[in-house]
Amino acid sequence: MTAPSANCSATHWDFDVTEQVAADDYGPVSFDYTYHVGESFNDVPASYMFYAYFETLLHSGVTAGCTASTYCPNNNVTRAQMVKFLANAWQFEL
Template identity: 45%
Template sequence: MAIFVLRAKHGSTYSPPAVGATTGFGDVPLDATYAAWVKQLAAEGITAGCGGGNFCPLQNVNRAQMATFLVRAFGLP
């Protein structure tokens, strides 16, 4: 989902900056293949995670959540 949203926003060849020292979420390890993508979603204000300092990367995304991501990513009304 993170890759889909960010590439839809920035173009198909987009890659996020390196993850750095922390992902910002307790349940997203630095060595996860999606770590930099998740961190960039948060940096752009597209997600704040699922609560408690977590992102919940193994949880399914429902329609309402995806709609929220798209509204935030593209600045939709």
């Protein structure tokens, strides 16, 4: 298991698990899982309709929110922020 990302708050944990299964006549097979525990942003509860999308954006490295603990889902997105989102999503270096 690996420690949570340094930019995540204490109530937000991600950890990676690799499971190896072996059976007679077959070599070991690895399965990799990433588990997420806790809400990443104080202003986006798990009951929020777009919660899963915000979590996906965070874990994909597209955005980290407004601060380490808030996403600010009701704020307008500037052109500069949108360029940064797209560059991160397409893995361009700015």
